[in-house]
Amino acid sequence: MNQKSTIIADHREKQVLVNDKQKNQAIACDTHSVSGVVSQRACVYCGARVVLNPITDAAHIVHGPIGCASYTWDIRGSLSSDSELFRTSFSTDLREHDIIFGGEKKLIAAIDEIVIREKPKAVFIYSTCVVGVIGDDVKAIAKKAEIKHGIRVIPVHSSGFSGSKKDGYKAACHAILDLMGPEKVEVKTPHSLNFLGDFNLAAEAWIIRDYLETIGLELKTVITGDATIDSLRAAKSASINVVQCAGSMTYLAKQMKMNYDIPFENIRFFGIKDTIRSLRKIVFSIGTEEHVKRFETLVAQKEAYYQPMVEAYKRKLIGKKVALYVGGGFKAISLIEQFADLGIQTVLVGTQTGSKEEYEQFRKLTGEGTVILDDTNPTELEHFIKETGAHILVGGVKERPLAYKLGVSFIDHNHERKHPLCGFEGALNFAMEVDATVNSPVWDIVKTFKPNNETKSESKTKSKTKQAKKEKPFDVIDLTIEGGIL
Amino acid sequence: MLDETKGLYKKRTGLKINPAKTCQPIGAMYAALGIHKCLPHSHGSQGCCSYHRMHLTRHYRDPIVASTSSFTEGACVFGGKSNLKKGLENVFHIYNPDVVAVNTTCLSETIGDDVGEIIKSTDVPEGKTVIFANTPSYAGSHVTGFSNMCKAMVTHVSEKKEGKKAKGINILPGYVEPSDMMEIKRMATLLNVPFTMFPDTSNVVATPNTGNYNMYPEGGTTIKEIRRAGNAIATVALGSFSSEAAAYELEKKCDVVPYIMKEPIGIKATDAFIMKLLELNGGNMDASLEFERGQLVDVMVDVHNHYHGKKVALFGDPDILIAMTEFVIDLGMIPTLVLTGTPGKVFVAEIQAMFDQAGLTESQVMIEEDLFTFHQLIKASPVDLIIGNTYGKYIARAEQVPLVRMGWPILDRVGHSYFPVVGYKGALRIIEKITTALLDHYDQTCEEEDFELVM
Structure with missing residues (x-):
């Protein structure tokens, strides 16, 4: 990375790496941001x-x-x-x-x-x-x-x-x-669970609640999407906790295990594969044979209905490249897989607060040459988006206009998402959203108007990117084998 | 969502519900962005800077960049000196701005950091400038923060060169949109006034898309220009709340005569602004501006019957409200309620004087109040229209009253960065918005037999 030194400040060297499977790499994370930097982090x-x-x-x-x-x-x-x-x-x-x-x-x-x-x-x-x-x-x-x-x-x-x-x-x-409160509930409600780390953005928790109820399981509460004080109090009597947003909720799950004897499992409802795996995990953990049957019927129905529609989008999206910059690691892991299902390769992945384990996962899930960033800033993002030739950036409020200025499409997978992106329905919404942004005619308009004959300089940059590509080929890896999280 | 807003208005002693203001640092950050190649720096916790950037990004839909001192527990105990020193060093080393504008926060003010002293003891690279403003979040509002940063530009940069003949006019645009700043410049240029305007965010937070990201866009007033402001003949400060402090500072420091005026929103205020520029600089009214004024008056005549006598409630920032209250009265509307979250008794006096002059005995003006109060008062005394920022949408929906979005922030619509509300063009736009809002509402809610093609 020849330009690395001018783009990345000295103190950040350890928070940036380019995936090289031959090497034993580790990123520095969980650090405090240095004073004077433009961080995307909050408090x-x-x-x-x-x-x-x-x-x-x-x-x-x-x-x-x-x-x-x-x-x-x-x-x-x-x-x-x-x-x-x-x-x-x-x-x-x-x-x-x-x-x-x-x-x-x-x-x-x-x-x-x-x-x-x-x-x-x-x-x-x-x-x-x-x-x-x-x-x-x-x-x-x-x-x-x-x-x-x-x-x-x-x-x-x-x-x-x-x-x-x-x-x-x-x-x-x-x-x-x-x-x-400190008291433990000794007799747990059978076939019941709490869903930790979903915030019911755009009604996502309701979709999952619907699945669970169709299967016949009792969802005590979601923590904290659409939670009420009473439902949170009732959470202690659940048989199991399932954790989606690991960054925010693993601590609670551990505490609840210690205080109330409620075991927990990690799940993720983003993408069809993850949704099925997660539901299976839940059903096998707290369900009966009857539940398993219902689960299988539900999944068969939903998959038959949604999978072909998602596939149809894949044809319009295959070969695109995506850069991810999100808050926590769990979401990035989900997204890498979900994009791969759409034929889109992750060429950059970063988080504000990801953990060591999560960064290790990124290395496993992404191809050679993928840029991995911790607590980055607009300058680095700009540099690596250009260098990797990403067509889409996934991020939050502050990253959106940056992507747009670079002529790169954008997906908000944060507070401002407007459609549910989880479950089977969400997988389709997600494909639709990706298609709507990356295939918008606006990106051609951004790039085509060159009144002052800038063709020369353009061809120069083009050759540069070609070279960069040659130096670091991205491999596509089969995530169904390597990326199994469950 | 606010269908439940209950009860009659009663002053609360502890609780703010749905604020009509926010804190100083964000205003300071916005002002600082109006300096060319300036990186605003927030001296406080990381969250402050993040929130301000997020909020500004939502409003302007452009990348907003600022750095932070990233306070930790240690900084709170031992003071933020080393954070700021190290921070400035990093900022110049990594981001290479021409100027760093430091604003304080509630945290750094409370622990008592002497930012001036800290900067003095820091090695600022040759040719670079560091300015700072004290912007405690617990005093004033975002408008105060904007004002403090404008003042800081004068305090730390403007100079009077002795023996040099004073020339040109300073224009302080106040806390308005980039589109407004552009329009103010256009008017001054048409009138052949040699001027310096600062701050100027017009080509900083409303930049064209070129397929490239530029951390420091071309716009913004340069340090050289702000320095030269000390040698101007006069300062025209638009909006007393956001611009007066800087204008008085220029008078104190460099003997530049200040003229505090309303924001040029509405026909009278725009007339006054133009007349003031002509009075100070000489010359004649520009023909194209006169043409625009004529068109504005023509439209006011064409549609006056649609808004005459309609009741309107306004909320937002003082400078905008003062000019807007005057304008809606000129349009024959009845401002029944004018409310700001920003403190300042002068505001009450000024608005009350307008009410008195217009014979509006029932109308109310309030400062340091919130939108819950605003809603309660509207419930008690219904209106035909609300004028305010995006946060008015909850009330507009609950009361089924149209909302004209004006002021800051606007988080759910576009246009404010590109179409001004100042000047004759701006007044025309406001009339268009008001008329459209009222007529659209009528079209959607009127009886079938009252629904008409031509209005």
């Missing part, structure tokens, strides 16, 4: 907020100056089957006076006002940066408020500076455990 508060916010009938109070509440007001995109309370923004809007004299009085008033007005089932209080510094005793206030109002008031320790987004996930898990 502890952000992590806690995204995990807890979908709990529908709770009031979520952001304790701090207004910004943290403003930027997270109804951006989660998770749907509710009942209360819409979680989509309302509540905060204490701390002012100068409160910073000097403390924000406790305001917080107490805010809890009172919210409980009287909205009668929520519970209240979550998110501590932001300054609260961690001015020393408000949020815990004591929450305790008093519980006694006064007779509902759970749960502090979330999410001061932004106290770690990374991942620590925020953990803080959220602690809040959920706090809600569930």
Whole structure:
């Protein structure tokens, strides 16, 4: 990589690698971002907020100056089957006076006002940066408020500076455990489960709930998509936990195993293969023969209906290349497979908060020459998107305009997704979305208008990419054999 | 979703519900983007910077880049000095901007970092500039942050060269869209006014698609131009909340005479802006601008009956609201409620004076309030139209009232970056939007027998 030195800052060398199966490679991850870099990462508060916010009938109070509440007001995109309370923004809007004299009085008033007005089932209080510094005793206030109002008031320790987004996930898990309480349920409900790490974006959790109910299994709660306080409390009586978003929920699953004796399994409902494998895993773990039968019927029906339609899209997509830059590793792993099913090869994969194990998986799942990045920035993304010749970027809010400026199509697999992308239905939606963006005529318009006769320089860049291609051929690997996760 | 908004308005003491403002740093970041080759730097936790970039990206649909001091527990205990020093070093080394504009956050302000001192003790590479603004999130609002960063540009950059003859006019556009900044420049150019405008985000956050990503787009006011602002004859500051501080700073530091004016939104405010430029620079009204004005008046005559007497509730940022309230009154509409989340008693006085002059005894103006209050008041006293940013859509839907999107942020529609609301062209666009919103609503909801082809 001849240009590597100018594009990648010295301190980031270890967070970038080009997949070489002959070598024993490891990426540096789980590090703090260095001061002064343009990182795509967020903070502890952000992590806690995204995990807890979908709990529908709770009031979520952001304790701090207004910004943290403003930027997270109804951006989660998770749907509710009942209360819409979680989509309302509540905060204490701390002012100068409160910073000097403390924000406790305001917080107490805010809890009172919210409980009287909205009668929520519970209240979550998110501590932001300054609260961690001015020393408000949020815990004591929450305790008093519980006694006064007779509902759970749960502090979330999410001061932004106290770690990374991942620590925020953990803080959220602690809040959920706090809600569930220490007591164990000895007799578990047979054939029941909790679905951890789905946030019901665009109704995704409902699709999975529908499958499980068709099979005859009982889904106690989703954590936290469309979850209610009561459903979360009932979660302790489930026979098993299944974990999708491993980055945010593995901790909770482990704790629940330890505290309540509930074993857990990793599953993923993105893509038809993953969906079938995951359902099978669940059915074989908690179902009876009858359940297995129903599972087989369901899968046969769905597959017969959706697979040909997905295949039809494959013909329009085969040979395209994709760059992935997402929050956590589990999603990237799913996406690599899902794209491969559509004939699309992953040439770049990166995450904000992926773990060592996940990066190792990327190396296994992707071909030789695939660029692997941890906690990257726009400059690196631009460089590698161009170098790998990716046609599609998958990312979040901040990456979208970057892709567009480069004339590269884009898929939001984050809060802003508008169609469910999980299960059989989601696999089709996904194919449709990929087709809609990558095959849009707009990309030709971006590239064709050259009024000042730039053909010369264009041919130069072309030859460069050709060379780059020669140097690092990408192999297509058969994921059905190598990528088996289950 | 807000069908449940209950109860009569009662002042709350602790709780903000659905804010009508956000925090200072994001305004500072937006202002800083209006400097050529400037990288905004957020001195605080990583999340702040991430949120600001995300929000700005959603509004402008262009890549927004900024760096952060990435505070950790350690920084909170020992101060953020080493983070900022190391941060600046990295920023210049890796991203090579001409300028770094540092804004503080609630965290760095609360732990008491002296950003000025830290920068002073940092080796800034030759030919590069570092400016900073104190932007505590717990004071003012995003508008205050914008204003503070504009002021910082003057404080750290503008100079008066002694013995040199003053010339040209400074224009401070205020917290408006890139399209508006472009239109302000177009008007000044048509009037043959030699001017410096800062900040100028018009070719920074509304860049053309070329198939290439440019971390520092061509636009933005250069440091040289901001320096020269100290030698201008006068400063025309548009929007007192976002521009007045910088204009007064220029007066204090460089003796440049300040003129604080409304944002040139609506016909009267645009007239005043143009007259002020002509008064300061001499010359005559440009024929094409006069033509545009004539067209605007013509349309106002054509459609006045459609909006006359309609009740409108407005929310958003003070500078936009002051000009818009004047304009809707000029259109014969009744602004029953004008609300901002930003603090500032002058705002109340100014709007109240307009109400008084128009004989609007029932109308209300509020500061430091939120959208829950706005909704409660609309429920108590219904309106025909809401004018405000994207967050108004919940209320518009709940009350089945049309919404004209104006102000910041607009997260669900396009156009604001390209079509101005300032100037005569902008006024025409506002009328088009208001009329279309009212008539579309009528078409969708009227009785079959009232449904008409020609309106």
